[in-house]
Amino acid sequence: MARWEPNARGRLEDAALDLFTERGFDKTTIAEIAQRAGLTERTFFRHFADKREVLFGGSALLRDLLTGAVAEAPADASPLDAVAAALEKAGSLLQERHPYARRRQAAIEANEELLERELVKLASLADALATALRSRGVAAPEASVAAETGIAIFRSAYPLWVAADDSTQLPDCIRAAFATLRGLTAPE
Amino acid sequence: MARWEPNARGRLEDAALDLFTERGFDKTTIAEIAQRAGLTERTFFRHFADKREVLFGGSALLRDLLTGAVAEAPADASPLDAVAAALEKAGSLLQERHPYARRRQAAIEANEELLERELVKLASLADALATALRSRGVAAPEASVAAETGIAIFRSAYPLWVAADDSTQLPDCIRAAFATLRGLTAPE
DNA sequence: AGCCTGATGTCAGTTCATGACATCGAAAGA
DNA sequence: TCTTTCGATGTCATGAACTGACATCAGGCT
Known part of the structure; x- marks a missing residue:
């Protein structure tokens, strides 16, 4: 016993x-x-x-998922495509725990300190993404910008998904945010 | 007395x-x-x-500068252009205090808690930028993505500038990071 | 059996953070 | 000028977050 x-x-x-x-x-x-x-x-x-850390036990898992997905992206995928693929994959994982994500996010948003910790975790995900991109041969500046941009996209999409009803799919939200970005940076 | x-x-x-x-x-x-x-x-x-807050007294100033610059950007400037202009203006302000910025950044990077706080301040700058963009009539999703992307750019450029010698200009670093982003999102 | 390991408990101490109340120059008005 | 009010600071007390040192003891190993 x-x-x-x-x-x-x-x-x-x-x-x-x-x-x-x-x-x-x-x-x-x-x-x-x-x-x-x-x-x-x-x-x-x-x-x-x-x-605070008691709410962030899963972030190591998420990091591994993201870096793994970047590493396994097709060789001809652009940096931003690789990041997008990784984020959508992570989105699928989170999708499975929508109710849990909602409770957790409600707690986080209600408290400044928890918000801080969440941002740190996201920043460390950005670092991990940049490192994974460099391992694919992407130059450092491009890797950094692509990774930070990816996290920026996620930060735009995630709150929408959390607030949305159960039928909304996080990967779709992420795809939509990427499309918005491409619209913003496209030549007029 | x-x-x-x-x-x-x-x-x-x-x-x-x-x-x-x-x-x-x-x-x-x-x-x-x-x-x-x-x-x-x-x-x-x-x-x-x-x-921690003792190192972040200037962030309110920075926020006002950014939102003001976005508000005063030319009416025909795109959201991302307005953000870029605001960031370069903020960059000029910081440029004047390069030595101070270096000491401060060294302290911040040496401690996880301070790093957390810095990220929170950057996130609040992103929120302020998004709000300022919406005041210009930019739709919410575009405003959010443009603001978050701007901060992502800043996060890429700022460490390079802090580590660089005194002749390096922060606005130049920011412009370069924006150019990198446009390269990444440009059609092949 | 005897030893070791590792997760947990116990206890004491430091530092962060906050509330309640006291102090006393200075500014402002009668 | 006298008096009142105000505001920045000090003092004291307390709770809660963390940390280090050492104790405990079931289960596995030899």
Whole structure:
């Protein structure tokens, strides 16, 4: 028989999102999260570097997905095409968890500190994308701009999807945002 | 005779940047910053919402400059042109403080929390740009994408300028990044 | 059996952040 | 000039976020 209940990390994540939703991030203490998960405050900090990080456990996964997709894009795909393909793939993954994404996003948007952390995660995704592009032989400036632009697109599309009804597909939103960008930069 | 030394806020900003440079953000306590500025910890928090904010007092200025520049762009300028013009104007302002920008950026890049705050400020600049574009009659999706793209450009250009020698001009870096973007999105 | 490992617990301490109230020059009005 | 009000700062107290050091103990390994 195991000494402890399994999946402490997952229990902490669930407890945290529940409490943030109920009473907000600020009004929730780590002791409360830990208690609801049947653990102690100290153990929380063994699983998450700080209080906010408990909502961002999935971002490493997303990063791997994006870099993998860029690496596997057709050899003749342009940098921006590769980025677009990667973002749409990531969009498909997130699509599967629309209800969860909504709860999580509501909590994030209700709190400045969480918004900060989200932006950092997006920026690190941009870095990962740029690195993946360079591995394809894309020059550094192009890689950086393409990656940052991709994240800019995502930042435009994601809130629309989160706010939309369940039938709206995130990959479609992303495609639409890319089309908008091409319209903006097209010669008159 | 004044009851207190003038410019408490500025003294706190100077003391903070000095200490962050000397021993790093983490190893600096607010009590130390306040003491060096001849004030108390409590007063620090009357001037800045938290410890990081002491490095970001200028961002409101930058936001006003950007929104003003967008508003004053020629009526026939495209959204992206208006954003580009605003960014170059902001670039000129920052150019005047290259040495300060370097010290500040070194401190920021040495600490994850400060990096977070910087990203938030950039995101709020993106929001401000988008709002200014909508005031010009630009539709919401175009405004959002143009603004986010502009900030993406800035994020690509700014580190290059900070790392470059004193003769490098930030507006030039921004123009170059825009040119890179147009190259990326141009039809083959 | 005996040892080791690793996830968790316990406890003490530092720092960040905020609320409540006190202080006292200076500006403004009677 | 006297008095009042105001605003920037100080003092004190407290809660909550984090961190380091050490203890515990089931399960696996030899």
